[in-house]
Amino acid sequence: MSFDLPRNTILPVDFVEVRLDPGPHPFERDNRQAIAENWSREIAANPALFDGTVVLLSALSYRDSRLVGRCHAVRYSTFMLWRSNRQVAGAEHAYAHAVLVAGDNALVAIRMAPHTVNAGRVYFAAGSFEPVDFRDGLVDVDFNMVREVGEETGIDLSGAARGQRYHALSTPSGTVIFRRYRIVEPADEIARRISAFVAAEAEPEIEGPVIIRHAADLPEGLMGHMKPLIEWHFAGKD
Incomplete structure (x- = not known):
C-alpha cells in the first residue's frame, strides 16, 4: 500500500485508474471496535447521520498524467473514524468536484445544510465515491460528478x-479530482434554480447556492482546498 503523488500542487490528469478492490480495507478490518x-x-451528536457505504483508498500514485489507485468499500462509520485522524498510514480519501462555471464565468458552489457533517461549509457540490460510481471495477469520475450535483442541486450536468x-x-x-462543467445561463439564474430545488426538498443536503465571481471573492466557510481551485479557474488555467 502506498501513496506517491505531489502534494499541495494542481496536477493535470488525463486518466483516472482507481480500481475497487473487493477485499476489506485493512483500516476497517483492524479497527472494528x-x-x-x-x-x-x-x-x-448528530442523529441524522446514516451509516451507508463509501470508498476509502489504500493506494494512489501519479505518473505520466495518470492517477492510479486502489480503494475498498467501507461503512460511513469507518470513514468517520479515519476522518478524526487523517494521518493513519495506509488510508486516504479521494473525491470529485464538478467545477460549475456559469455563462458569465462566475463559479457556483454550495453551502452545506445544518444537519450534515460539513454544516455551513462551502465547496462545489460533491460526495464521496460509492460502489455505484464504478464501471467494470474502475471509478467513473464524471458519473459521480453528475450524480452528486443532480442530487444536491437539481442541476443536470449530463x-x-x-x-x-x-x-x-x-x-x-484528501485528494480532489476536478473538472470544469460549463452551463450557458448566468450565475444568478443557476442560483435561482438551485434555490427553488432546495426549497422543494423535504431534507435538502445543502443550505443553498454560493456564487463566486472572482479570485478574491472567498465566502465565509470556504473549505481549505477550494481557494487553489478558485484561483486556478480565474487564472484561465486548463
Missing part, C-alpha cells in the same frame, strides 16, 4: 460542456 465506539459518539481534462489537488485532507 474503535469504529463502533466512535460511531456511537457521532450519532449521539449535457454540459466539459473541460478538456481532469486536474487533481492532493492535500492532507
Whole structure:
C-alpha cells in the first residue's frame, strides 16, 4: 500500500485508474471496535447521520498524467473514524468536484445544510465515491460528478460542456479530482434554480447556492482546498 503523488500542487490528469478492490480495507478490518465506539459518539451528536457505504483508498500514485489507485468499500462509520485522524498510514480519501462555471464565468458552489457533517461549509457540490460510481471495477469520475450535483442541486450536468481534462489537488485532507462543467445561463439564474430545488426538498443536503465571481471573492466557510481551485479557474488555467 502506498501513496506517491505531489502534494499541495494542481496536477493535470488525463486518466483516472482507481480500481475497487473487493477485499476489506485493512483500516476497517483492524479497527472494528474503535469504529463502533466512535460511531456511537457521532450519532449521539448528530442523529441524522446514516451509516451507508463509501470508498476509502489504500493506494494512489501519479505518473505520466495518470492517477492510479486502489480503494475498498467501507461503512460511513469507518470513514468517520479515519476522518478524526487523517494521518493513519495506509488510508486516504479521494473525491470529485464538478467545477460549475456559469455563462458569465462566475463559479457556483454550495453551502452545506445544518444537519450534515460539513454544516455551513462551502465547496462545489460533491460526495464521496460509492460502489455505484464504478464501471467494470474502475471509478467513473464524471458519473459521480453528475450524480452528486443532480442530487444536491437539481442541476443536470449530463449535457454540459466539459473541460478538456481532469486536474487533481492532493492535500492532507484528501485528494480532489476536478473538472470544469460549463452551463450557458448566468450565475444568478443557476442560483435561482438551485434555490427553488432546495426549497422543494423535504431534507435538502445543502443550505443553498454560493456564487463566486472572482479570485478574491472567498465566502465565509470556504473549505481549505477550494481557494487553489478558485484561483486556478480565474487564472484561465486548463
